[in-house]
Amino acid sequence: MRPSRLLRTCALLSLPILALTGLPGAGAGAAAPLPAAAAAAPASLGTIVYLKGHDVYVARPDGSGERRLTTNGTSANPWRSPSSADNGIVVAARGPVVYRMDQWGTVLSSFDPPDLKDSSREPIGGRIADATISPDGSKITYTYEHFVCPDTGGACRERWVTAVSAATAFTPATQYGVGYYDNPSWVTGSRLVLNGTDFDSIHLFDLARDQQFWFNDGQASTDFHPLFEPTVSRDGTAFASTRGEGDEAHIMISSVNGNALSGPRPTWPTQRCRTDATSAAFASPTFAPDSSALAWAGPGGVWVKDAPLDCAVQETLALPGARAPYWSNAALQSVRPVHRFGLRAAPSVKAPRVVRPGARLAARAGTWSPQPARFRYQWLRNGRAIPRATGATYKVTKADRRRKLSVRVTVSSAGFRDAVATSRVVKVRR
Numbered sequence: 001m002r003p004s005r006l007l008r009t010c011a012l013l014s015l016p017i018l019a020l021t022g023l024p025g026a027g028a029g030a031a032a033p034l035p036a037a038a039a040a041a042p043a044s045l046g047t048i049v050y051l052k053g054h055d056v057y058v059a060r061p062d063g064s065g066e067r068r069l070t071t072n073g074t075s076a077n078p079w080r081s082p083s084s085a086d087n088g089i090v091v092a093a094r095g096p097v098v099y100r101m102d103q104w105g106t107v108l109s110s111f112d113p114p115d116l117k118d119s120s121r122e123p124i125g126g127r128i129a130d131a132t133i134s135p136d137g138s139k140i141t142y143t144y145e146h147f148v149c150p151d152t153g154g155a156c157r158e159r160w161v162t163a164v165s166a167a168t169a170f171t172p173a174t175q176y177g178v179g180y181y182d183n184p185s186w187v188t189g190s191r192l193v194l195n196g197t198d199f200d201s202i203h204l205f206d207l208a209r210d211q212q213f214w215f216n217d218g219q220a221s222t223d224f225h226p227l228f229e230p231t232v233s234r235d236g237t238a239f240a241s242t243r244g245e246g247d248e249a250h251i252m253i254s255s256v257n258g259n260a261l262s263g264p265r266p267t268w269p270t271q272r273c274r275t276d277a278t279s280a281a282f283a284s285p286t287f288a289p290d291s292s293a294l295a296w297a298g299p300g301g302v303w304v305k306d307a308p309l310d311c312a313v314q315e316t317l318a319l320p321g322a323r324a325p326y327w328s329n330a331a332l333q334s335v336r337p338v339h340r341f342g343l344r345a346a347p348s349v350k351a352p353r354v355v356r357p358g359a360r361l362a363a364r365a366g367t368w369s370p371q372p373a374r375f376r377y378q379w380l381r382n383g384r385a386i387p388r389a390t391g392a393t394y395k396v397t398k399a400d401r402r403r404k405l406s407v408r409v410t411v412s413s414a415g416f417r418d419a420v421a422t423s424r425v426v427k428v429r430r
Helices: none
Strands: 007-009 047-052 055-059 079-084 090-094 098-102 107-111 130-133 139-148 157-166 189-196 201-206 210-216 227-232 239-242 250-255 270-275 283-287 294-296 302-304 315-320 323-328 342-347 348-349 358-364 367-369 374-381 393-394 404-412 419-422
Touching: 007 079, 047 079, 055 090, 079 323, 090 130, 090 367, 098 139, 107 130, 189 315, 201 227, 227 283, 239 283, 239 294, 302 323, 348 367, 348 404, 358 374, 358 404
Parallel strands: 079 130, 283 323
Antiparallel strands: 007 270, 047 055, 047 323, 079 090, 090 098, 098 107, 130 139, 139 157, 189 201, 201 210, 227 239, 239 250, 250 270, 283 294, 294 302, 302 315, 342 367, 348 358, 358 393, 374 404, 404 419
């Protein structure tokens, strides 16, 4: 790892971009003494999931133990927006589908959410722009975006909808409500922070309750820049975002004034540190789970900085060539777990109403979660295996008269224990 540009503090360098004194209404949002530097994040603290090329990877924050989770991403259909819960479950989107997987890329479940309505009541759906799993692994956000000129005569502009589902089984957006903003980040298990529709504003979204404006960039600085990808440290003391667009983009780190974790909105944060350089590569700030460090995408890959509010601490390049980092408390697994299938609907036999010798039966494998990669069939006569009857169909023979036929289905996939289920019987007449 090599050091990059220093992050600088307005308290030390009085940069105009960070100068807050004299702003109208600064008041409680004016600069306060810097908090004591946090302890350096140990290299073993959790893991970072990220994108490299068009696929999802995971590694320790120091870059060690890198593992590729997916292999099918392409420029036409890339993986997007990886995140991880503290139990190691990874969520990422590809096309219109949200996937849950383990740290080895074994897909545990997926859902293709239905279209929603944007703020102008126009339908919005298709490709998932953003997806994040909550730290406890219980909920997943998903975001749609599109540019639309509403039939109702509203402004032609880009619009977003962010909704939330239970993680293990899709639940309708009405359960938690929707936000008409993008770039959601979990503040707690029940609160999100998001971009506003006017680009420079930040909003708080309490699930199934209400949404509230928090602040905009004009309150916190004297020079306007749009804000993207907001995130709050888990201890609630720091806020970070991508600030500016294109070649003007940089990472801004601020101290939070008040309680951003719950209750009414606090006053706006106080800007503290920023990347000295600007680049379109700056994106995706993400705090360490103990709030002791911050990672982000920048020129050359993913950078990690200890003590986010101590601007004298340099960042280091941890993951060359990576982007879209997300930091969780999940340790890097050294042993691949073996999962169990869920059976949602038992196997069955498609048969004519009256079954006699010569009739052809067809096995229906049932519904499993996730979808198995392989199915094996064994036809049974009175509960015993029929020799060489291992296809998905079976032709009833004279030996089956006055017997009961059924089919046993065995399913398998990499990373899962084989699972077996048997259909109900079909009675054969003479």
